[in-house]
Amino acid sequence: MCLAIPALVVSVTDKEKAIVDLDGVRKQISTTLTPEAGVGDYVIVHVGYAIGMLDPDEAQQTLQLFGELVAMSESAR
Amino acid sequence: MSARADYMRPLNYRDGCIDMNHGGGGRVATQLIDELFRPAFDNDWLAAGNDAALLDIPAGERLVMATDGHVISPLEFPGGDIGSLAVHGTINDVAMLGAAPLYLSASFILEEGLLLSTLQRIVASMAEASEKAGVPVVTGDTKVVQRGKGDGVFISTTAVGSVPITRNIGGAQACVGDAIVVSGTMGDHGVAVMATRESLTFETSIESDSAALHTMIAQLFADLPVGAIHVLRDPTRGGLASALNEIARQSGVGMLLEEATIPVRQEVDAACELLGLDPLYVANEGKCIIVCRDDCADRIVQILRKHPLGSKAARIGSIIEDPHGFVQMNTDFGGRRIVDWMSGEPLPRIC
């Protein structure tokens, strides 16, 4: 329910802080809640904090699922 | 060893500040004008040293006047500062009536404690903007308020211009069937400023689009038949959405926009996403909306795109009949929504 968006970690600064990039816009955020986040990971950012990681494989699967639905609905006609 | 008569120590730009004397009207105040303002703006009217300027206007034309107050904070931001903003903004207001801007006045309310070096930069920037636009600052005023009663500096500018008697441009002139064109990308200025404010610390490559639009607009009038252009408006505070809603109300019409055609820079989109803002409501300072006859829209876009300030110009929609004056939009996603008036200041959402 809260405005949170996936952004790419481009650098990990000192302990518990990182810089994320969203299409060229960079912001420093806290990674205290996602200590495992590293450069190249996608995190979900909310009010200046990474609250969770985004799993690219799952994202792909979800998109594929949409694609299958497309195929299903087309064959159902 | 006695001091030279009328000796004044030169303004200390290194670490000097504005103090109450600078607004007092005495020698110190005069020094500020003589050493800083007058040389920067450098024209005969100011050199004459009067409190008003004697001006000529082209015969047979009508007078257009516009005024703007600038209270922006921070004073300096990527792509501009309060000074250049003040020059461009008022020139653009005059240009939005299809008029050629001729002269500017500038009134400064300085806060006690403002660094002279900051003021110098701002004035230099104003002078540069004024010269580049070909619109001189012919008269001005300076006052000083106590520390805490101002945000560093407030600048108020007034521009006068002239417009041919046959030209009738205004917010109430939009007709059903007209095309809606914008001269470039939306949201650049507001995002550039927000990036600089203390509470936001992200780095972007976004600069304010602050610019004087009158030469670009003059080209449109030069190349198009009389009556091709109906409305000109620069979408400043409140962004594109607010300006369109105003025009819709003034003209008693509705609008239908195509979201996919509205130019927004990728980084502006991303910054707005991060902040919970909608780029359609974010201020622009170097763009304009043109409502024109439908059959002239392509030509207008073509002319704009050839100008450095209009390279991303695009047609974004049409004027439709609607007694309720809604600005509707076909979304990228495929549904339809209204682009409503903004309520109050755009406060970013957390949710």
Next chain:
Amino acid sequence: MKYIDEFRDGKIARKIATRIAYEVEDERMYRFMEFCGGHTHAIARYGITDLLPASVKMIHGPGCPVCVLPIGRIDQAIRLAMQENVMLCTYGDVMRVPASDGLSLLRARSQGADIRMVYSATDALELARQYPNREVVFLAIGFETTTPPTALIIRQAVTESLGNFSVLCNHVLTPSAITHILQSPVAGNSSSASIDGFVGPAHVSIVIGYRPYETFAREYRKPVVIAGFEPLDVMQSILMLVKQVNEQRYEVENEFTRAVDRDGNTAAQSVMNDVFRLRESFEWRGLGNVTHSALQVRNRYRTFDAEQRFSLTFNTVPDHRQCDCGAILRGVKQPTDCRLFARVCTPENPMGSCMVSSEGACAAHYSYGRFRDIAVVAEEA
């Protein structure tokens, strides 16, 4: 924007819509509640209602922390802010919420209260560092997504021994609210007013996982699909709910697999647990008192609890008599059912909280959808 734009593809949306239309059974209504204010906003902004068959109705739930903040709590914050040495910081959404005596935080600021908008909880902490002689109070609102950051700044304040900082805690909990809705007797003028399923919150679930929803899916026999934030996520979840209803299943399904799992973010949960404990009861605007639905600062951090630090009292303030926010938040009425909607109550002059936050059902409908209430003659060029 990666992982955002792909989930906003209109062509795929129409295909999912076709699928939903195919799946819905004849002669049957489907009423789903989207709990989360963010989903309400997405549905309105992307015009998702236009893509759903007429038999699928979306009901807007109380998942908007600004909307459910009672007037009395804002009054409390304003009273605190009016105290001379206090600097009150909060998120932007709260600033316009109308409170008693025609005041809001924004109006109180114009009357001299030092109230600052912050984008992040850390900004509030920074202000406390910058102004050591002022009492800096962070008015904290939000569901479980927003709570861990508040917990973190309290812990940080301890580490730095900040003596001038405290939090006015108004954090609320999602599962309790959903339970309350399911338990409350159905009232209002909707005939078949029961809810057939829930679109579960996206980001709250990142933090708490989807396990907490399993109890009421089971107990109340209602399907729950955790949906991501983007319009395709919402549409897909609606499809999944339709299928569950048709197949008479009442499970918790997760559409938002790219960010949510069953356990959630345990680091975040442990931080919340360390700093906060459950309030016995908390008033929700429109829902009345709900047990175990909100948090307060634990005793060991009491110097950072503004309620204790400033001995604050709370007085219940009833809503405007004709304001239907309560019924709307419970999903029993629609914005257009309220007599005040769009007549007296507008975003400029909000009478109740559903109109203040752009996530509120009334504001979302007003800003994005009210043109459908009036027949519009559209003459396309």
